[in-house]
Structures are given as C-alpha cells and as structure tokens.
Amino acid sequence: MCRKSATDCLTKFPALDGVAGLPLVERLRVLPDPRRRRGVRHPFVAVLLVAASAVVAGAHSYAAIGQWSANAPQHALARLGARVVGALGVRVAPSAATIRRVVGLVCPGGLADLTGANPAGSDTVAVDGKAARGSRHGELPAAHLLAAMTGDGRTVTQLRVPDKTNEITCFAALLAPFDLSGVTVTADALHAQRAHARFLVEEKKAHYLLVVKANQPELHRRLRSLPWKDVIARRYDREVGHGRRETRVTRALTINETPCRVRRRFQ
DSSP: OOOOSSSSSGGGSOOOOOOSSSHHHHHHHHHHSSSSTTTTTHHHHHHHHHHHHHHHHOOOOOHHHHHHHHHHHHHHHHHHHHHETTTEEEEOOOOHHHHHHHHSSHHHHHHHHHHHHOOOTOOOEEEEEEOOHHHHHHHTTOOOOEEETTTTOOOEEEEEOOOTTTGGGGHHHTTTTTTTTOEEEEHHHHEEEEEEEEHHISSSEEEEEEEEOTTSSSHHHHHHSOOOGGOOEEEEEEEEEEEEEEEEEEEEEEETTEEEEEEEEOO
C-alpha cells in the first residue's frame, strides 16, 4: 500500500469503515510500522504522537520537534506512550533524528486518511491543490498537494501529486477510499473532466459542481450560448476580499430535465 503517488496500490489501503469514531491512537495503530523489527527502540505510534504534539505546540521544523521532544515532561511522555527505561520507569523521548526518519518512512497518504475527517454525511467536499510552502529543497521543486476539505473546514485527506504530472491524475485516487453518497464535490476548472464527472456520479454516488473555463472550449462555448438573460432563478452575493469588490451571480437552468447551475463572477 502506498499513497505517495497515484498508483494501482492505492486500492489496497485498508478499509476506513469504523475508523472515524476511534481515538487518534487507535487510528494510528492501523498504519503499518515501516521500520525493520531489529533495532527498534521507540514505539511507532508514540513517535507519531510526539511529532504531532510538537506541531500542535508550535513546532515548524524537525529541529523544533526534536527540541520539544527532549524537553517534554514525564507525564506528557507517559500519555504519549514513550519508551520506558530502567526500574524507575523513566520515559525516554525519541530523538530528532528518529522522528525525522520515522515520519519520512510512514505512508503520508495513509496517515492523512486516518487522521482526517469522515466526509460521509457532509453537504459539500472541496478539492483543491497547492504547493506546500517551504518544501522546496535545492533543485527539487516544492511538493504539490491535492487536498479535500468539508464545507465546515475539516480536512478529509491530502495526496502529493507526483512530479511530471498534474492534479488530474490524482483526483479519483484522492477520493476513492471515502463514502461520498449524496455529497456535492466542488473543484476548479482543471477538474472539469468527463472522467471525473463519471467517477463521482457512477462510482461514488455523489453530485458535482465544476468550474468551466476556456480550457474546455467547446463546453465553454455551449454554456455561454444558453439563454442566461431569460433566467428568473438567480442569486447575488457581494463581498470584499483581496483588495477588491466582487459580485457573484448564480443562475439556475434546466437542461434535458437535469438541473444545471452556473456561477459568473464580475469585478
């Protein structure tokens, strides 16, 4: 199983049914330990919990995570399941090098799936991609992540887009493990693809709202030719953001007895 890239092994990820209601510790135990058994000193889940706790406390680098781990009090290490040494039961925190090595080996997509929110029952799920700030190393490009979030701001999962490809190849792989029945999935113009629409409707039993721009010239032309001036069902949303005023107009049309909503933006 590997969620590092959009490969066939994505379908072999363990089922997420029943995981949503479990505590974080129980979720992390579903992940396989990528280390060899020989020479293992620190519990796998404890290392992940120490790293997560350090990040929540404000750490932004492996050096900061290691510093937090070295200064963590005994009662905190006990709750995180750190290794016990000696007859006095002293808790020993993993070093920065150990944390870096373990986090680097663990499956990032599987970790994101297990720690993310369950989208089942949500009204909407938004899919969007962005380059991770600070992830560029030397001549290596910054990591580009494709993520899914619920309408109330909870992260469902994220997947790194492999180099020399784009978000289109990862769209189905990102959403495949989750139950999206009745959920409306939104995405930008890049994902206005027939394959994506069929995947959402036929396989995931979901709805979709996709932006159409000039990257789909024929579809864009056909949509512009519709009788928008005659539409009665419309909604106006006005807001100020990024130093500009925006007015969003939503108009609803019915095409072949299938509701179609298109949003236009005017500045």
